[in-house]
Amino acid sequence: MFSHHGHGHGQYQPPATGPQHEPTFKIFCRADEGYCLTVRHDAVHWYKDMRHSTRVKDEEGHPAFALVNRATGLAVKHSLGQSHPVKLVPYNPEYQDESVLWTESKDVGHGFRCIRMVNNIYLNLDAFHGDKSHGGVHDGTTVVLWEWCKGDNQCWKILPWGPEAYAPPPPPAYGHQAYPPPPPNREPGHGYHPAPAFYPPQPPPSHDEPGYGYHPPPGGPPGAGYGNRLPRALASEPTVRILCRADEAYSLTVRNGAVCLAPTNPRDDFQHWVKDMRHSTSIKDEEGYPAFALVNKATGEAIKHSLGQSHPVRLVPYNPEYLDESVLWTESKDVGHGFRCVRMVNNIYLNFDAFHGDKDHGGVHDGTTVVLWEWCKGDNQRWKILPWFCFWRDEYCSGLILYYSTMRCSRPLPPALLPPPLPLPPLAAKAVEVVPKRSERIAAKMALEALEGPIHAVSRAQRNLMRKLGLVPERGPVTAEAIAAYNALFSKPLSQEHIIALSSLFSGSLPPGKAAEALVVCG
Secondary structure (H helix, E strand, O other), X not given: OEEEOOXXXXXXXXXXXXXXXXXXXXXXXXXXXXXXXXXXXXXXXXXXXXXXXXXXXXXXXXXXXXXXXXXXXXXXXXXXXXXXXXXXXXXXOOOOOHHHOEEEEXXXXXXXXXXXXOOEEEEEEEEOOOXXXXXXXXXXXXXXXXXXXXXXXXXXXXXXXXXXXXXXXXXXXXXXXXXXXXXXXXXOOOOOOOOOOOOOOOOOOOOOOOOOOOOOOOOOOOOOOOOOOOOHHHOOOOOEEEEEOOEOOEEEEEEOOEEEEEEOOOOOHXXXXXEEOOOOOOOEOOXXXXXXXXXXXXXXXXXXXXXXXXXXXXEEEOOOOOOOXXXXXXXXXXXXXXXXXXXXXXXXXXXXXXXXXOHHHOOOOOOOEEEEEOOOOOHHXXXXXXXXXXXHHOHHHHHHHHHHHHXXXXXXXXXXXXXXXXXXOHHHHHXXXXXXXXXXXXXXXXXXXXXXXXXXXXXXXXXXXXXXXXXXXXXXXXXXXXXXXXXXXXXXXXXXXXXXXXXXXXXXXXXXXXXXXXXXXXX
């Protein structure tokens, strides 16, 4: 917020030499240069920390910096998006956190510049309703982020404080208290407080963090749930798989502390993610889509925004009780075949991108890095977040799937390897009762092998039904997500409406698209 240039820091002396005593700056807006950016109680002195400026720049090449309040040690942090106020968080100068990094634009007139997010230069600091049409700046005007509107309330200067900053303050007004002195044993002017345990995240040491290098945790053999580092609040949540259209045989995983793609392996906890929607009702992107965090089951870390286009996303420890917009994402509308863009909640123009995963660059491979990139309509920017279907871990379901698959396989297994016959499930029994001639097309559910490996034990009738439903391309392979969708569709008892829709599909009485739509509506 803004306050007048009164300081209330008479007890502070000019900063001495040393790294913690850098010169301080005042930050003010062209809408009214008589006001300065402050935290509270006239704390108008800021450090402009440029330590990351040589290697971190925005897309126009301007160097990044953090704005740290001298009195509180708090840094100005990106907000959730347009119209949301910026926030303050504890600052750790040794940790590179892009959510507290800003850049200045070119001169927009009289030496003023825009101050914008390092990874979204289209959102600028804005003195909310500080333009003339809204009455101008006043004591307590909030600072938000807003797209460039060419207003004076979006034009800023960051200038060093001169000798006037250390002049004795005027006496407090009648009935008001002066700004309190610093706590005992605290060095005046030193504002870099250590952060809480959960913020900002520290790089985990490789020798004692399971999930980095795939070493089991010390103190006993791995048992059930080995590798699960999820916070207690998420421990019972179902996990999801994240895949890219560029190659649906790969899933998002964590490897050596980085986010990448790897061949799908349902038994690898590093490929299991929790889609935490706890903030979805209150936080949405500018298109109204709900926000979520993606938390890895094996490490307990969440995917965090990168520094900007072409930079890889990162992993940070996740605290579900702390609202941190830098780990929040949203999904776009459908961009084809159920795939969507996954983008930053406060910059929907930067999307997940399987780096060089498009056909022109050779496609996805084991270890493909995930970066942020503007929408290029590539298959390597289209994603699905689907529940893991762990029915292969259930012995009964595994036997049932194997039975119905191999009995209709073009090359059935030798009799010695076939499981004993099992009773028809309720779905198949209902199908036989209502339309016996079509029963074989729905009696056997789509099947993954009981163990890992490619899908091959799928009957012609099953594949035919999948194609009619639009879950499998006309000449495309049967994928794991197609199986998941099929199982979800037929997980409920079959109704008369289901049967009519299925019959319409195979009899041709309705076009396949309309019949499939009717079947989905029935479900």
